[in-house]
Amino acid sequence: MPSFNFLLLVILGCGAVTLLTRVIPFIILKKINLPLGVVQFLSFVPIVIMATLWFEGLFIQHLGHLPTINWLNVAASVPTVISAVISKNLLVIVIVGMISLALLRVLLS
Amino acid sequence: MNSSLTAKTGMKDTIPTLAGYIGVGLAFGVVAKAAGLSVFVIILMSVVTYSGAAQFVIVSMLLAGSTFFAILTSVFLLSTRMFLMGMTVAPFLNQESMTRNIILGSLLTDETFALSMNKLNYTNRTLSFPWLNAANLLAYSTWIVASGFGGALGSLIPNPSQFGMDFAFLAMFIGLLYLQVAADRTISLTLQLIMILIVLGLVYVGLILIPSNLLLIIVTLIGCGMGVALKHAFF
Known part of the structure; x- marks a missing residue:
């Protein structure tokens, strides 16, 4: 592991980067209103980002080759989706998801 | 979730996401400790950098002996999505002061962003x-407490994934996606379902071509662009 000073530099530098990318939109949008076209573009951000975060977890990347399927996460997603439809309650969904994956691990080990 | 927008409701609405923070935070602490970081440095990174994905990348790049600028570039690429999320959520906080906007922006995460979109x-x-x-x-x-605990206890604690905790965030995004599709009528249901299929295709192709730190932002930009085009053409 590098020296403490290097670690400190990395942490502070990366902290500045994550802080700026988070704060700048809030500062800009406090000053100006977005044009309608941009608003419409951004209206797709929630569904696209949430779906991407889910689907990324269903595959294992092999850059330059076809991804393989993470069957464990795919299988655990099935009861999770069903619990979403039935309960419409986020806490229930998360708990069902966690139990499903833990059970699958036990069953398959 | 209900229409209340008080601090107390904010805490209550966040409870379902905490299992994810605890599971991933513990895992980060354990991994970072094993990589040779002290508990102090682990906590400092969680306090200052505060980004789950970026923190894992930083530790693996430190281990690989990457340069300062290489690490910074990776973290920047990974963080560009926060820019889009901020742009999406900030218009709903326009009535609050600049200071309050800066405070909210500085601690926004994938998870609190997704919660906000659902709350709307x-x-x-x-x-x-x-x-x-x-x-x-x-x-x-x-996040800070969980990563600190993970670092302090290190290999003494059982692997959080044994309890399915690594799936907590994935389950949460599944739940938020479902609730979003079920409740959001600003985009028609058919178009939302089409968009989910498009994203699946984009992620699959993206995994072949795009390094993981760029995947989310590129898929999001292309996906949103296709969404606008479809909406204009057919909806």
Whole structure:
């Protein structure tokens, strides 16, 4: 592991980067209103980002080759989706998801 | 979720996400400790950098002996999505002061962003400082404590994935996606379902071509662009 000073530099530098990318939109949008076209573009951000975060977890990347399927996460997603439809309650969904994956691990080990 | 936008409701609405922060935070602490970081450095990174994905990348790049600028570039690429999320959520907080906007922006995460988008469907499309600030602070403190614990206990604690905790965030995004599709009528249901299939295709192709730190932002930009085009052409 590098020296403490290097670690400190990395942490502070990366902290500045994550802080700026988070704060700048809030500062800009406090000053100006977005044009309608941009608003419409951004209206797709929630569904696209949430779906991407889910689907990324269903595959294992092999850059330059076809991804393989993470069957464990795919299988655990099935009861999770069903619990979403039935309960419409986020806490229930998360708990069902966690139990499903833990059970699958036990069953398959 | 209901229409209340108080700090107390903010905390309550955030509870389902905490298992994810605890599981991933513990895992980060354990991994970082094993990589040779002290508990102090682990906590400092969680306090200052505060980004789950970026922190894992930083530790692996430190281990690989990467340069300062290489690490910074990776973290920047990974963080560009926060720019889009901020742009999406900030218009709903326009009525709050600049200081409050900066406070909210500085602690926004994938999870509190997704929660906010869901909350909009219950509040007649409004958000408030107390609600989002409480959600952000609860997430932030949970992340710091969990990663500190992970670092302090190291290999003494059982692997969090044994309890399915690594699936908590994935389950949460599944839940938020479902609730979003079920409740959001600003985009028609058919178009939302089409978009989910398009994203699946984009992620699959993206995994072949795009390094993981760029995948989310590129898929999001292309996906949103296709969404706008489809909406204009057919909806």
